[in-house]
Amino acid sequence: MSMKEPNSTLNVQELIAQKSNRGLLSFVEKLMPKLLLAIAIVSVLTTLGILATLVVETYIFFTRVPFWEFITGTEWYPFANSTPTFGVLPLVIGTLKITGIAVLVAVPLGIATAIYLSEYASHRARKVIKPILEVLAGVPTIVYGFFALTFVTPILRSISPEVSIFNAISPGIVVGIMIIPMIASLSEDAMNSVPNSMRDGAYALGSTKLEVAIKIVLPAAISGIVASTVLAISRAIGETMIVAVAAGSTPRFDGDLTGSIQTMTAYIVQVTTGDAGYGTTIYYSIYAVGFTLFIFTLIMNMLAQYISKRFREEY
Template structure:
C-alpha cells in the first residue's frame, strides 16, 4: 500500500511539474515575439533617426552653399573664411576612391586566393589553423592599423619610393586592404563551400585538374557570393576612418597622386569633429553634407551587393 501511495504521489508531482513547465513555456512563447518585435522597431527607429538628422542638417548646409558648387567644384578649402571658402566634394571623393582602389587591389587577389585555398586545397587541420588567424586580423582595432601604416609601412615603402611623403595615399590604402582581407576571404569561402561536391567530382571525372576545378567550376558557381564580398569590401574601405586619418594626412585634392597627402570624407569628418569649427557655422554643417555623401556611397554599395547576390545566385 505504501508503495502504491508513493507511486501515485510521484506521478502527481510529475504532472504538476509538467504543468509548471508548460506554463513557463507558454509565457516564453508569448513574451519573446514581443521582445523581438521591440528590437526590430528600435533598429528601424534608429536608422530613421540617423537619416532624418543627416537630411535636416544637410539641407541647412545647402541653404548656405550651392549644391551645384558642392558637386562640381574640385577644391575643398573650408577653413579660409566664409567668403573665400570652397566646398567641392570632388576633392574628398577623389581621396576616398584612391584609398579604396589601392585597398581593393590588395584585398581582392589575396582574399580570393585565400578563399580558394581554404575551400579547395586545405585539409581540415590546416583550415582550423588558418581561419582563426584571419579572424584575429579582422578583430584588430583600426587605430592599431593606422599606427602600423604610419610607423612601419610608410618607412618601408620609402626605401623603394624615395619621393613618398610621410602622409600619403599608398600606405593607408595597402593597410586598409590588409584589414578587409578576412572579410573577402571568409565570405568567398562560404560561397564556394555552398557549391555541391557533385560538381567537383563530375569535373574531376572528366579529366580536369584540381586547379581547373577551382577556377573553372567552383568559382563561377559561387560568383554571386564572391562578387558580393567584393562589393561589401569596397563599402568597408570607403567607410574606413582611423587608418586614413592617421596615415593619409589632411590635404584634400582632386589630383590622384598616391605618394602625396590626401584627405578622405571620413578623415574630414574627424578633423572637424575635434573642434576645428564652432556650432552653427558653415563648416560645422559641412560635416553633415559629407556624411550624407558617405551614407549614399555605402548605401549604393550595399544595395548593389544585394542585387548581385539575387541576380547571379545559383540554387542547388
C-alpha cells in the same frame, strides 16, 4: 491498493509540476516574440533617427552653400579666411584613391586565400589559418593606421623617395589588408556551398585541382564572391582611422598617389576634434559629407544584394 497510492500521489504531484512548468513555458513563448519585436523596432528607429539627423543637418548646410557648388566644385577649403569653398570632389577623389588601392590589394589575396582554404587546405591547415584571419579582422583600425604610418610608409619611401610621409599608397595598402578577411571568409563560404558532385564530375573528366577551382568552383560561386567584394569595398569607403592617421589632411583634385590627401571620413574626424564651432557652416558641412558617404555605402550595399540575388545559384 495501498501499494499504488504513493505512485498515484507522485503522479498527481508530477502533473501539477508539469502544468506549472507548462504555464511558465507558455508565458515565455508569448513574451519572446514581443521582446524580439521590440528589439527589431529599436534597430529600425535607430536607423531612421540617424538618417533623419543627416537629412535635417544636411538641409541646413545647403541653405548656406549651393547644392551644385557642393557636388561639382573641385576645391575644398572650408577653413579659408576670405572665401571658403565647399566643393566635395577632392574628398571623393581621395576616398576613391584609397578604395582603389585597397581593392587591388584585397581582391586577389582574398580570393586566392578563399580558394586555398576551400580547395587545397587540409583540416589542420584550415584550423591554423582561419583563426589568424579572424585575429586580423579584429585588430583595431587605429593600430592599422600607425602600422601604415610607421612601417609601410618608410618601406615605400626607401623604394621611392618621392613618396611623402602622408600619402595614398600606404593607407590604401593597409586598408586592403584589413578587408582581406571579409573577402576570404565570405568567398570561402560561397565556394563551400558548391556541391561536391560538380567537383567529382570535373575530376572524372580528367581536370586537375587547379582547373576545378578556377573553371568549376569559382564560376559557380561567383555571386557570393562578387557580393563579398562589394561589401568589402563598402567597408573600405567608410574606413576612418587608417586614413586619418596615415593619409594626411590635404584635399586634392588630382591623380597623384604619392602626396598627402584627405578622404571624406578623415575630414569628418578633423572637424569633430574641435576645429569648428557648433552652428557654423563648417560644422554643418560634416553632415553633408557624411550624407555623401552614406549614399556611397548605401549604393554599394544595394549593389551587393542585387548581385547576390541576380546571380545566385541554387543547388
